[in-house]
Amino acid sequence: MRNKHKKKFEILENIRIEEMVAEGKCLARHNSMVIFVGGVAPGDVVDLRITRKKKSFLEAEAVKFHAYSELRVEPFCEHFGVCGGCKWQHIGYDTQLLYKQKQVKDNLERIGKVALPAFDPIMGSAKDRYYRNKLEFTFSGNGWLTKEQINSGEEFDRYALGFHIPGRFDKILDIQNCYLQPDPSNPIRLEVRKYAREHNLEFFDLVKQEGFLRNLIVRTANTGEVMVILQVKHDDQQAITGILDHLQVTFPEISSLQYVVNGKGNETFHDLEVVCYKGLPYIHEEMEGIRFRVGPKSFYQTNTDQAYELYRKTREFAGLTGEELVYDLYTGAGTIANFVARQCREVIGIEYVPSAIEDAKINSQINNISNTTFYAGDMKDILSDELIERHGRPDVVITDPPRAGMHQDVVEKLLQVHPNRIVYVSCNPATQARDLELLSEKYDVARVQPVDMFPQTHHVENIVLLNRR
Numbered sequence: 294m295r296n297k298h299k300k301k302f303e304i305l306e307n308i309r310i311e312e313m314v315a316e317g318k319c320l321a322r323h324n325s326m327v328i329f330v331g332g333v334a335p336g337d338v339v340d341l342r343i344t345r346k347k348k349s350f351l352e353a354e355a356v357k358f359h360a361y362s363e364l365r366v367e368p369f370c371e372h373f374g375v376c377g378g379c380k381w382q383h384i385g386y387d388t389q390l391l392y393k394q395k396q397v398k399d400n401l402e403r404i405g406k407v408a409l410p411a412f413d414p415i416m417g418s419a420k421d422r423y424y425r426n427k428l429e430f431t432f433s434g435n436g437w438l439t440k441e442q443i444n445s446g447e448e449f450d451r452y453a454l455g456f457h458i459p460g461r462f463d464k465i466l467d468i469q470n471c472y473l474q475p476d477p478s479n480p481i482r483l484e485v486r487k488y489a490r491e492h493n494l495e496f497f498d499l500v501k502q503e504g505f506l507r508n509l510i511v512r513t514a515n516t517g518e519v520m521v522i523l524q525v526k527h528d529d530q531q532a533i534t535g536i537l538d539h540l541q542v543t544f545p546e547i548s549s550l551q552y553v554v555n556g557k558g559n560e561t562f563h564d565l566e567v568v569c570y571k572g573l574p575y576i577h578e579e580m581e582g583i584r585f586r587v588g589p590k591s592f593y594q595t596n597t598d599q600a601y602e603l604y605r606k607t608r609e610f611a612g613l614t615g616e617e618l619v620y621d622l623y624t625g626a627g628t629i630a631n632f633v634a635r636q637c638r639e640v641i642g643i644e645y646v647p648s649a650i651e652d653a654k655i656n657s658q659i660n661n662i663s664n665t666t667f668y669a670g671d672m673k674d675i676l677s678d679e680l681i682e683r684h685g686r687p688d689v690v691i692t693d694p695p696r697a698g699m700h701q702d703v704v705e706k707l708l709q710v711h712p713n714r715i716v717y718v719s720c721n722p723a724t725q726a727r728d729l730e731l732l733s734e735k736y737d738v739a740r741v742q743p744v745d746m747f748p749q750t751h752h753v754e755n756i757v758l759l760n761r762r
């Protein structure tokens with residue numbers, strides 16, 4: 294046992310970091326053993342401490358740098374290295390884009406094993422900071438202190454309102470300034486924390502699941518509307534009213550002020566009542582004059598500007614002339630369905646979450662779009678022979694599944710239904726590649742367009758156009 298423990302934390306000296314691989318980690322080698330390392334860049338020379346040993350690979354962290362990679366840039370955020378939010382900010386944005394493009398190419402080649410056309414260059418995000426429209430902050434009465442804070446010997450306030458330390462459900466990093474969401478996100482969070490401390494409101498204890506203040510969500514739309522949702526453990530009306538009135542007066546730009554009383558063991562509130570305290574119970578995002586109503590439980594792509602670019606490219610790949618019957622699979626709140634509806638004959642949108650389908654229908658109504666029909670349910674059940682009989686065989690299928698990709702039954706159904714074109718939007722090139730291999734039985738990949746929705750992270754979105762052979 295002792296030996297095993299020692300081996301796990303063994304130090305490997307002077308290791309050269311070779312290349313960026315999956316999940317934002319880098320690859321290094323030692324005696325033909327592959328090592329995955331986070332927080333480094335290709336070209337760094339480091340001492341590594343082994344943190345995990347598997348038969349075919351090791352995981353390690355860099356504990357000392359002997360040389361720094363030329364690809365490195367100065368991280369802009371004081372929380373870099375501790376916060377899990379922007380793990381790639383030590384690599385310049387142009388280099389990030391090259392790696393994302395490579396990640397897509399490697400996955401499609403290695404897993405998909407299909408004939409590929411030349412890729413379109415990745416579409417970078419015009420904003421590489423302040424690009425998110427939604428952030429969720431957690432309260433903790435026992436916030437994380439960094440090594441530097443502990444070593445300084447100073448007394449630090451342990452009350453935190455911020456993000457989880459990666460991999461730690463119980464540890465929250467207090468955030469001073471976050472570069473992910475535009476104002477008034479930072480001032481609202483700081484004001485909430487200040488008010489809560491001044492009024493001795495209890496911050497949550499994530500281990501004991503006790504306390505009053507649980508979580509704060511800020512949504513900032515491109516129409517200028519702002520939604521704030523405060524999650525608390527008990528229905529203490531005096532405390533709730535106090536903090537929300539203070540926010541309303543301090544930030545008149547908040548157009549939707551809401552709260553949730555959540556006594557459950559987790560922060561999800563899809564099954565709870567959200568109370569609209571002031572303003573409207575929703576905000577709007579807008580694209581090409583189409584307004585999308587976003588409620589507290591609605592999904593909306595978190596990088597609005599890039600979502601617009603993603604949808605425009607998706608619509609271009611769909612090659613719409615006004616005559617087509619389009620199926621939009623995994624439609625969420627019907628955003629793509631409504632976005633393409635004016636350029637085709639009819640759209641059928643399918644999505645698992647019933648409240649998202651309600652949003653999708655409302656989004657058609659408020660935009661006077663009358664050629665959409667939406668269904669809620671599991672894709673493999675809803676995309677049935679009966680549905681195809683009722684609406685007809687689609688000319689174009691747009692599919693945007695979750696990270697796990699499409700269920701095999703859904704892929705088989707697509708092969709059976711055999712639309713002229715499939716536009717496959719994916720946030721996970723590995724599962725997309727797996728599905729493409731199956732679809733290659735009857736389809737050729739005609740276009741590949743990687744899109745960056747999340748600068749400073751390793752995440753990449755990819756659109757593939759498949760033409761019926």
Ligand SMILES: C[S@@+](CC[C@H](N)C(=O)[O-])C[C@H]1O[C@@H](n2cnc3c(N)ncnc32)[C@H](O)[C@@H]1O
Binds near residue numbers: 593594645672
């Ligand atoms: C990547 S999102 C797509 C969102 C949408 N296209 C948009 O741009 O806003 C994937 C969607 O698939 C839905 N989903 C996940 N599993 C599903 C299933 N088995 N059947 C139907 N929908 C599912 C999720 O609820 C989510 O809304």
